Amino acid sequence: MRRDGRWHIPAALAVLALLLAGSVAAGCGRALPAPAGAAECGPGWVAGWHAAQQAVPGDQLAGRTLRMVVRPQASGDGLRLRLSNRHGDGPLHVGSVTVGRAETGAATTDPRPLLIGGRPDVGMDPGTDVLTDPLPVPVERGVPLTVSLYLTDVPATISSHPVAMRTTWLSGPGDRTTEPGADDFGTTLQSWPVLSGLDVLAPRPTGGVLVIGDSLVDGVGSTPNGDDRFPDGLAARLVAEQETTTVLNAGLSRNRLLQDDPPAGGDAPATRFDVDVAPLAGVRDVILLIGTNDLAAGAGADELVTGLRAFADRGRATGLRVFLTTIPPSTSGGRDVEAVVAARDRVNERIRADGPGWADGVIDAAAVLADPGDPTRLRPEYDSGDGLHPSPAGYRALADAVPISALSGAPCLASASG
Template identity: 35%
Template structure:
């Protein structure tokens, strides 16, 4: 009996070790990343559309980390493509310090990224890929260079259009392993194929995803400065003890909607890919709806928003994720504003504040509106189009988030 008990315990231990150390599959699904996994999301970009492919060229994506780790894992996407994506090589490195617009890597930091042990990979159309662990010390609050070489035309390239970050293209061959960025003679304001970076052993309790539109994507902020409101939120979280700290994943897409596909899949359509399948997600901040209200066809029924928000919350709760609702900010003075649309915004905001849909609420509207004209943004926060925010306004938004609301500490 005792031998049987010991044998059972050993078998359970072996099974647990296999589960922890087995490589993640190339095509990630939500079930591949259970809550409590050792990986934490440090950066994300949501796939927003497609653009012409770059056959025979290398692209060096520049991205900014929110939490550190002792190893990295790269997420690539051919989600919106129509043909298999062939990647001849992929590398990750740390960008040289103090040079956010440089293609140069820190000496000795370039690492080859593999997929099931291979330096090349093929991603089927409509699928994502997650790399093997890459042994690289990832610093917090720093830029990484994720470089990809596409040897042949693989059809339309899945990308994130509005990166607000200078990245680089080498037009003549495979330069992914180059430490010196001299071959990267062309710049781009988009991220190609890259949709996420996870880190292993982060001093954090998990991650929080910001699901939104252009305001979350950072439109109006200073390019290559990481002044989007989720960036500022990450800076605040880094001051907390590790048990309360969270990585921050920005799933904003400029032009995105809650209810309808258009610029990128709708928030409902992309929830699995951009939120629920991410590593270690503990909280979700939803701040989206303005494009549904002012876009064409514009949505006029607050009940449709309520149904969508409740579906998002239910699906997140099924994964143990808390959901914070963000009120929709003013846009009076913008060309899309009308009095009937403003009435819809006010109704939806009342739903967010008082409808009991979310676990907590961050009242972005109250923080940024002009007291003298509540349908407008405070002039000091306005980027100039009366819809998007400058760096100061985005900082005010991030500072409005109650950090305890992200972990549920506010409810204890």
């Protein structure tokens, strides 16, 4: 509970958190937890928020404090954070970490410190992730939190999510992690550096849907700070239908299915499967929306279909349900030339005809978003203005096309004990 702007923690919960801290304290490169089994219907960790990572410059971050806003997709009695130097080209040192309730702008309420392996700071070698110790505070689905990181040593290249569609604040020099006010945070970014996830200690497994792909998943074209991307729309539908299933966003702008492109679009979904899909606790379903950048780069229909099938096979082999999407039309970046349109049409025909045999379902994004009078372009009301990315209305329409009844849902009934 939270009264008078402060966290209030039952004593029993604090004891539980201490027990959990002894069993899951993280160090550099620690493997992240596997999804909870269907029979484990008591309290457990679920992935409540996620940000796919790629390599970006770490300019101007050393000796300053980042304050980021995240919107958890699960409710529970505790949280822990995942920090990443996976794409860093040198050591990263985090001096302190806090989490609080988000207020206006960079302001936060009652920022609480988190520890990593019992310490307030952590050094991270290149290529590693760490998991903080549990913090026993209440988390409410959809209620934004602030995460503040004081970075003391930062390599030239860091791990970050570069297109957050959400404002991040950067302070002047010094550790501002425990300061609730916004006065010292005079610089804004549109990214989530270092922070790759937030886990929630839920009373029972919730089940989760992970949406992975390119900028149409990342949310380019949506409202900055508006939380109206495609995955957000799907989450809102689930909340309206009183589903506890979480929705996680693993989109990366300019991402391709068939080729890693670290400086621009990051690693392909297959390359990042073991960090952005398999380890996320609670995920049972995966929606793959990708391919427009591959087509723009000259990929052929047959190789794109092969890649889609391979991803579906890999996901299903790990016990996940996989849903494929058709590729929406576009008039941007040469995507409307005859050869590209023909390739896209062939891919979409194969997905519609054969996709239900390769995967657990098909979402016809092209049919939903295309202009009925000219199926080579987006419907005007669904076009954000660049001919490629949907508007908020387009993302809502896409979310409405997801067959919720086909999703796995929570592995335990709401009435289950625990």
